[in-house]
Amino acid sequence: MTASIIDGKIISAEVRAEAKLEVERFTELYKTKPCLAVVLVGENPASQVYVRTKSKMAKEIGMDVEDHIKQKDISEEDLIGIIYELNNNKRVNGILVQLPLPDHIDSRVIIDAIDPKKDADGFHALNVGRNSIGGDLLKKSFVPCTPLGCFLMLKRSVPNLAGMHAVIIGRSNIVGKPMAQLLLEESCTVTIVHSKTKDLETITRQADILVAAVGKPLMVKADWIKSGAIVIDVGINRVESLDDTSKTKLVGDVDFANAINIASAITPVPGGVGPMTIACLLKNTVEAAFRQQN
Numbered sequence: 001m002t003a004s005i006i007d008g009k010i011i012s013a014e015v016r017a018e019a020k021l022e023v024e025r026f027t028e029l030y031k032t033k034p035c036l037a038v039v040l041v042g043e044n045p046a047s048q049v050y051v052r053t054k055s056k057m058a059k060e061i062g063m064d065v066e067d068h069i070k071q072k073d074i075s076e077e078d079l080i081g082i083i084y085e086l087n088n089n090k091r092v093n094g095i096l097v098q099l100p101l102p103d104h105i106d107s108r109v110i111i112d113a114i115d116p117k118k119d120a121d122g123f124h125a126l127n128v129g130r131n132s133i134g135g136d137l138l139k140k141s142f143v144p145c146t147p148l149g150c151f152l153m154l155k156r157s158v159p160n161l162a163g164m165h166a167v168i169i170g171r172s173n174i175v176g177k178p179m180a181q182l183l184l185e186e187s188c189t190v191t192i193v194h195s196k197t198k199d200l201e202t203i204t205r206q207a208d209i210l211v212a213a214v215g216k217p218l219m220v221k222a223d224w225i226k227s228g229a230i231v232i233d234v235g236i237n238r239v240e241s242l243d244d245t246s247k248t249k250l251v252g253d254v255d256f257a258n259a260i261n262i263a264s265a266i267t268p269v270p271g272g273v274g275p276m277t278i279a280c281l282l283k284n285t286v287e288a289a290f291r292q293q294n
């Protein structure tokens with residue numbers, strides 16, 4: 001069997017096109033563009049790239065973007081002050097604080113200072129709680145962008161996920177746990193495995209859906225995967241290129257070259273989950289803008 005490729009570039013372009021239509025509808029209705037405020041603290045090069053890409057893509061679909069770039073020694077109190085100003089600014093519909101923050105700042109305090117109605121990343125405790133309760137509350141919350149992206153990709157492969165056994169490797173608050181909630185809501189049987197799980201491979205081999213969100217290059221071997229499983233690889237790992245050791249390349253957490261012969265569908269890295277994350281941020285922001293009007 002050769003797996004079909006779940007192409008994040010194509011699906012994310014569709015999600016962005018839908019978001020663009022929503023931006024146009026919002027702008028037409030309310031005579032103002034939806035606006036995303038992006039807060040970046042310090043000079044982490046990867047964060048700078050992410051923020052630039054997010055801003056560029058938001059502008060491409062017609063959104064306004066405010067970048068708030070702050071020195072790495074900003075105090076927690078001052079950063080909270082900026083968040084409160086953005087909360088109170090009626091022009092701003094979505095707020096994103098780029099993580100990680102410097103060590104002297106408690107990320108949880110900052111995230112929970114964001115107005116949950118403007119929480120485009122879906123990390124605020126209220127949104128996390130609503131996602132966990134599910135049902136109608138899930139519709140009122142914002143779902144974190146990466147698991148939402150994985151979920152949209154999965155639904156395109158298998159519209160009805162009920163009864164499938166989903167195994168998620170990784171229990172982080174930004175990927176593993178919210179992914180589990182989304183799949184539970186779809187009536188999957190969900191297992192989360194993590195760094196302390198014993199005999200991990202025995203569990204992953206039972207998965208109809210396998211989501212890898214670990215951050216360990218090519219950790220998931222082909223013989224960890226059940227024949228015909230759908231594999232979603234969230235990992236983004238920069239490694240030395242075998243062809244040219246002076247160069248680096250991106251790989252996922254899954255041994256893609258061999259897994260493709262076992263799985264029925266698989267996301268590549270790059271070009272899989274990665275592009276979906278920003279597309280879902282745009283989707284959440286325009287959704288936030290509409291909800292604030294109602």
Ligand code: NAD
Nearest residue numbers: 146170171172175194195213214215234235236273274277
């Ligand atoms: P994290 O470090 O917060 O969590 C990693 C999880 O993996 C932890 O729960 C840990 O228990 C588990 N783990 C670690 N070693 C393990 C092992 N040997 N066996 C089983 N489980 C193990 O990471 P994260 O923020 O959830 O990100 C995970 C990966 O996804 C990273 O590569 C990150 O770069 C990537 N990521 C990609 C996107 C995207 O847009 N595609 C977004 C977020 C994260």
